[in-house]
Amino acid sequence: xxxxxxxxxxxxxxxxxxxxxxxxxxxxxxxxxxxxxxxxxxxxxxxxxxxxxxxxxxxxxxxxxxxxxxxxxxxxxxxxxxxxxxxxxxxxxxxxxxxxxxxxxxxxxxxxxxxxxxxxxxxxxxxxxxxxxxxxxxxxxxxxxxxxxxxxxxxxxxxxxxxxxxxxxxxxxxxxxxxxxxxxxxxxxxxxxxxxxxxxxxxxxxxxxxxxxxxxxxxxxxxxxxxxxxxxxxxxxxxxxxxxxxxxxxxxxxxxxxxxxxxxxxxxxxxxxxxxxxxxxxxxxxxxxxxxxxxxxxxxxxxxxxxxxxxxxxxxxxxxxxx
Numbered sequence: 001x002x003x004x005x006x007x008x009x010x011x012x013x014x015x016x017x018x019x020x021x022x023x024x025x026x027x028x029x030x031x032x033x034x035x036x037x038x039x040x041x042x043x044x045x046x047x048x049x050x051x052x053x054x055x056x057x058x059x060x061x062x063x064x065x066x067x068x069x070x071x072x073x074x075x076x077x078x079x080x081x082x083x084x085x086x087x088x089x090x091x092x093x094x095x096x097x098x099x100x101x102x103x104x105x106x107x108x109x110x111x112x113x114x115x116x117x118x119x120x121x122x123x124x125x126x127x128x129x130x131x132x133x134x135x136x137x138x139x140x141x142x143x144x145x146x147x148x149x150x151x152x153x154x155x156x157x158x159x160x161x162x163x164x165x166x167x168x169x170x171x172x173x174x175x176x177x178x179x180x181x182x183x184x185x186x187x188x189x190x191x192x193x194x195x196x197x198x199x200x201x202x203x204x205x206x207x208x209x210x211x212x213x214x215x216x217x218x219x220x221x222x223x224x225x226x227x228x229x230x231x232x233x234x235x236x237x238x239x240x241x242x243x244x245x246x247x248x249x250x251x252x253x254x255x256x257x258x259x260x261x262x263x264x265x266x267x268x269x270x271x272x273x274x275x276x277x278x279x280x281x282x283x284x285x286x287x288x289x290x291x292x293x294x295x296x297x298x299x300x301x302x303x304x305x306x307x308x309x310x311x312x313x314x315x316x317x318x319x320x321x322x323x
Contacts, residue, residue: 040073041138045163048132048144050182052123053294056116059087063111073103076134079117081278081293082314086110094312106312118293132178140176143168152179263287264295268318271305275315 042060049055056076065071078100084093088110095105107113123132129151134140142158143166144150154177158169260268266285270276276284282292296316299305307316 040071044136044138044140045168046076046134046140046142048123048142048148048178049290050145050147050184051294052125052130053118053120053290054122054132055118055290058115060113060115061111062107062113065107065111068106068108070104070106072098073105073115074137075101075103075117075119076136077101077119077121079119080297081289082115082117085114085116087112087114092312096309096312118290120294120297128181130180130182132180133176135175136171137173139170139172141168141170142176142178144178144180145182147182147184148180149183150178150180152177154178263291264299267292267295267299268304271316271318275308275317277313277315281316 040060040062042058044056044058047055047057054077058073060073062069062071079097082095082097082103084095084103084105085091086093086107086109091110093105093107093110093113095103098104103115103117105113105115122134123130125131132142141161141163143163153169154175155171158171161168161170263285266287267281270281270284278289278292278296281287281296282289285292287295296305296307300307303319305316306319307314309315
C-alpha cells in the first residue's frame with residue numbers, strides 16, 4: 001500500500017511538471033507569433049515644410065492589446081526629435097530608438113497613442129529643385145506647404161483627401177517620390193464668402209497680375225528643371241545627393257557651412273549650465289519646436305553639441321572634447 005502511494009505521488013509530480021513546461025512553451029510560442037504578425041500602421045500624416053524638414057504624425061489604435069505592453073513602430077527615417085503621447089491619458093510615454101528607424105514604445109493604460117517626430121533626411125536639394133523620397137509599409141497622407149509646387153509625383157495617382165481642412169494626397173503602401181520647387185510667398189487666399197459650388201473666376205479674389213507673375217515664375221523654373229535633367233541625360237526623378245561626407249550637395253554639409261547666429265548662441269549658452277531636453281531648451285530660448293530641432297542638428301553636425309538618450313528622453317549637451 002505504501003508503494004502504491006509513493007508511485008501515485010511521483011506520477012502527480014511528473015504531471016504537474018509537464019503541465020508547467022507546456023504552459024511556458026505555449027506562452028513563448030504565442031509571444032513569438034504575435035511579434036511576427038502584428039503590424040501597427042494607423043493614420044500616418046507626412047507634412048513637408050519649405051525648408052526641407054518633414055514632420056510625421058502617426059496615430060495608432062491598439063485596443064485589444066494586453067497592457068502593459070511594448071510595441072515596435074517603424075519610422076520613415078532617422079528622427080531628430082520624437083514625442084509619444086497616450087491619447088487616452090494625455091501622458092507622454094517612454095520610448096527608445098532601435099537601429100535608427102525602429103521606435104520601441106512602452107504602453108501602460110492607453111488604447112490609442114500618437115507618435116510625432118521630425119526628420120531632415122527624407123529630402124535633398126539640387127540647385128533650385130528638391131526631392132522628397134520615402135518608403136512605407138502603411139498608407140500615408142502627404143501635406144505640402146502652400147509655397148511648394150510639385151513637378152512630379154510618384155505614384156502618379158494618389159487620392160485627394162482633407163485632413164483637418166487641409167488638402168493632402170493619400171498614397172498606398174510602398175515608395176513615394178515628389179520632385180518640387182519652392183516659390184516663397186506663393187499662398188492662396190480663399191474668398192471671404194461663397195454662395196455657390198462653382199469654382200471662382202480670377203476676378204473674384206485673385207489679381208490677374210499676380211496670376212501672370214506666378215505663371216511666369218512657374219514656367220521659368222519648370223524650364224530650368226527640364227533643361228537640368230536633359231543635360232544630365234536622365235529621365236527619372238532627381239536622386240538624393242550628398243549622402244557621403246565629401247559630397248557638397250548634402251543638406252547636412254550646407255547646414256555645416258552656415259555661420260552661427262543669435263539663436264545658435266542662445267542654445268549654446270543654455271547648455272553651458274548642463275544637459276537639457278528639447279522642451280527645456282524651447283522654454284529657455286523661446287525658439288519654436290521645428291526651428292529648434294534644425295539648429296540642434298546643425299550644431300551636432302558641426303561637432304559643437306552631442307546628445308544622449310536617457311529613460312525615454314533625449315538630452316543635449318556641449319561636447320566635452322573637440323576633435
